[in-house]
Amino acid sequence: NAGVTQTPKFRVLKTGQSMTLLCAQDMNHEYMYWYRQDPGMGLRLIHYSVGEGTTAKGEVPDGYNVSRLKKQNFLLGLESAAPSQTSVYFCASRPTRNTEAFFGQGTRLTVV
Amino acid sequence: QQQVKQSPQSLIVQKGGIPIINCAYENTAFDYFPWYQQFPGKGPALLIAIRPDVSEKKEGRFTISFNKSAKQFSLHIMDSQPGDSATYFCAADSASKIIFGSGTRLSIRP
Numbered sequence: 067n068a069g070v071t072q073t074p075k076f077r078v079l080k081t082g083q084s085m086t087l088l089c090a091q092d093m094n095h096e097y098m099y100w101y102r103q104d105p106g107m108g109l110r111l112i113h114y115s116v117g118e119g120t121t122a123k124g125e126v127p128d129g130y131n132v133s134r135l136k137k138q139n140f141l142l143g144l145e146s147a148a149p150s151q152t153s154v155y156f157c158a159s160r161p162t163r164n165t166e167a168f169f170g171q172g173t174r175l176t177v178v
Numbered sequence: 179q180q181q182v183k184q185s186p187q188s189l190i191v192q193k194g195g196i197p198i199i200n201c202a203y204e205n206t207a208f209d210y211f212p213w214y215q216q217f218p219g220k221g222p223a224l225l226i227a228i229r230p231d232v233s234e235k236k237e238g239r240f241t242i243s244f245n246k247s248a249k250q251f252s253l254h255i256m257d258s259q260p261g262d263s264a265t266y267f268c269a270a271d272s273a274s275k276i277i278f279g280s281g282t283r284l285s286i287r288p
Contacts, residue, residue, distance in 0.1 A: 108280035116274045164210040169221030
């Protein structure tokens, strides 16, 4: 049982480049989330989705876009990467509100 | 604006001691309060959670104490072990969002 899988695990980007992070879950969960983790700042919510075809902004959405075309996938896009987006990104999913969230292993992104 | 405030940022405890991590929130719409544990290089994993109609919840060596009127909650780890060394996050759930605290790096000395 794979759970939540993030692709890629590591990436180095140059300033201004674009990329897409993929999150896939095989638990048939409705809710999916993207967080970034920075030292001393915990996990900050970027965007989230409560079902296929829906997305919503979190605490720090600027510079990111998301899509949820299929229930099992949640994509996070960076159109023009900036050094401030250097971080570890985590995807999570859960069945509905007020339930356990399952996290992926993270993507370490460095923007130079 | 930090909706969930967590302290301390780091904590060192001797084996067998009782580390305590505190969190406070402002939004009364929060209705579910989980704690997550994270080991280096891994994603966070649910440790224990509580709802605001309960003042205390125990699961093994882990206990959440909840004070609804003060809008505060805390995690206690009884008989702490070196294997408990990790980063702990409190969180608050409102509608569809999970808002996390800033995390506490806990080290248990042998």
